[in-house]
Amino acid sequence: MFKRSATASLTVSALLLILILSPSALAVEPIGPNDLIYFIMTDRFNDAAPNEFYANKKDASGYHGGDFQGIIEKLDYIESLGFTAIWISPVVDNQSGGYHGYWAMDFYKVEEHFGSMDDLKRLVDEAHMRGMKVVFDIVINHTGSLHPYVYDRPDWFHARRLITDWNDLQQVENGWLAGLPDLDQSNPEVMEYLTDMALWWIDQTGVDGYRIDTVKHVQKEYMAEFVRAIKALHPGFYLIGEVFDGNAANIEGYRSTGIDGFLDFPMYYGISDTLAKDGGPEALGKAVVSGSMYSNRNLMGTFIDNHDVPRFVNRLDEPAKKLLQALAVTMTYTGIPVLYYGTEIALPGGYDPDNRKDMVFEENEITRAVRKLTGIRKENPELVYGDIDLIGLGPEGFAYQRTYGGSSTVLLLNLSGDTLDFSFMLPYASAFSSYVDLYDPSVGGAITGGSIKLTAAPRSFYILKLR
Numbered sequence: 252m253f254k255r256s257a258t259a260s261l262t263v264s265a266l267l268l269i270l271i272l273s274p275s276a277l278a279v280e281p282i283g284p285n286d287l288i289y290f291i292m293t294d295r296f297n298d299a300a301p302n303e304f305y306a307n308k309k310d311a312s313g314y315h316g317g318d319f320q321g322i323i324e325k326l327d328y329i330e331s332l333g334f335t336a337i338w339i340s341p342v343v344d345n346q347s348g349g350y351h352g353y354w355a356m357d358f359y360k361v362e363e364h365f366g367s368m369d370d371l372k373r374l375v376d377e378a379h380m381r382g383m384k385v386v387f388d389i390v391i392n393h394t395g396s397l398h399p400y401v402y403d404r405p406d407w408f409h410a411r412r413l414i415t416d417w418n419d420l421q422q423v424e425n426g427w428l429a430g431l432p433d434l435d436q437s438n439p440e441v442m443e444y445l446t447d448m449a450l451w452w453i454d455q456t457g458v459d460g461y462r463i464d465t466v467k468h469v470q471k472e473y474m475a476e477f478v479r480a481i482k483a484l485h486p487g488f489y490l491i492g493e494v495f496d497g498n499a500a501n502i503e504g505y506r507s508t509g510i511d512g513f514l515d516f517p518m519y520y521g522i523s524d525t526l527a528k529d530g531g532p533e534a535l536g537k538a539v540v541s542g543s544m545y546s547n548r549n550l551m552g553t554f555i556d557n558h559d560v561p562r563f564v565n566r567l568d569e570p571a572k573k574l575l576q577a578l579a580v581t582m583t584y585t586g587i588p589v590l591y592y593g594t595e596i597a598l599p600g601g602y603d604p605d606n607r608k609d610m611v612f613e614e615n616e617i618t619r620a621v622r623k624l625t626g627i628r629k630e631n632p633e634l635v636y637g638d639i640d641l642i643g644l645g646p647e648g649f650a651y652q653r654t655y656g657g658s659s660t661v662l663l664l665n666l667s668g669d670t671l672d673f674s675f676m677l678p679y680a681s682a683f684s685s686y687v688d689l690y691d692p693s694v695g696g697a698i699t700g701g702s703i704k705l706t707a708a709p710r711s712f713y714i715l716k717l718r
């Protein structure tokens with residue numbers, strides 16, 4: 252008996268020692284539907300390490316000094332908001348001015364402004380120690396204009412030609428996007444280089460996923476080859492693609508590449524048109540319906556803004572109320588919520604680079620709401636895994652029902668500036684007799700004859716748990 256327990260405690264100590272000595276060996280679950288992602292532009296997030304290389308916060312188009320150390324120091328904050336993963340802008344060495352990371356100079360080197368390879372590894376380890384996951388942004392479509400291979404290996408690139416006709420797939424795939432040298436993936440050397448590179452960063456850092464940039468600018472067969480190479484060695488590695496397109500069928504067309512999920516641009520446009528632009532419920536309803544085309548709906552990324560579009564609150568007359576409605580949608584919708592840094596404080600910003608202002612770490616009512624909303628998502632599996640059904644409410648309301656197993660929750664938005672009485676039938680109500688608002692539990696009532704009656708405050712949202 253004594254002997255057995257001594258062996259057991261020795262095993263535990265040995266395990267602890269292993270955990271302490273090699274944090275990178277800490278296993279985290281693969282990224283999945285129950286994750287929530289916080290998207291960081293490293294240069295603009297938190298300047299913690301001394302700036303050994305030129306940085307000037309007054310230059311909107313230059314390096315500001317944000318770094319990996321700065322992210323490490325804010326992991327507890329990000330975790331406190333309820334996020335379980337971070338996506339960071341590309342980490343590879345960029346040419347001068349490439350603070351955003353999309354102008355690669357050396358695919359096998361860490362950008363010196365952000366820190367060292369050791370700093371990057373430490374960031375992944377620190378995240379993993381908290382059970383958080385890390386996604387790197389990766390670009391395999393193009394390089395920076397000054398990349399040495401543009402001159403040394405011209406056969407690695409398509410002939411220099413701008414994209415002028417966006418309906419011509421050949422141009423979209425082989426043209427120089429924004430004048431950037433377009434890699435020719437039909438050259439086997441290029442494919443090998445890119446797949447080796449993607450695998451190398453995984454081996455070096457233990458990163459958990461890639462957000463793949465500019466997916467529609469790479470021919471599908473080569474994107475599929477790239478994905479196969481990663482998945483063959485890392486089956487649980489999460490890939491989320493950027494197909495910048497408002498049409499769900501076009502996005503779903505890239506599922507054949509093996510990419511797990513995509514940033515849900517149609518939903519972004521729906522949220523923007525209905526909530527930011529006051530365009531009525533149709534746009535949002537259409538986006539929800541078109542979402543049924545996605546074969547991996549729960550692995551899509553739901554977002555209300557990012558580094559390539561004006562921030563949601565840009566030029567809004569009622570920014571806080573509309574932002575809270577948009578966030579309520581993000582946290583109750585199908586797909587993984589992806590929040591752009593700063594959205595949790597209603598950081599303002601128009602078109603690039605105005606939408607990439609330095610983060611300000613001062614919490615406000617939006618921050619508190621984000622915390623509450625992420626908590627509601629985590630505690631109610633129907634919001635993560637549930638089916639979704641639209642509920643018709645007329646021109647000034649919007650609602651859907653999420654149902655999973657025996658659980659069901661309704662999101663309701665009052666789109667008008669007036670107090671309104673809503674009365675509506677639930678698509679699935681038989682088992683329920685009452686409802687309570689998960690966000691404000693003082694709101695609740697009875698479900699009679701399968702229908703809900705609720706007086707909704709101007710520009711409000713309700714997350715009604717059915718009981």
Ligand SMILES: [Ca+2]
Nearest residue numbers: 300301316318
């Ligand atoms: Ca710095």
Ligand SMILES: [Ca+2]
Nearest residue numbers: 344345346363
């Ligand atoms: Ca550099």
Ligand SMILES: [Ca+2]
Nearest residue numbers: 424425433468
């Ligand atoms: Ca291309």
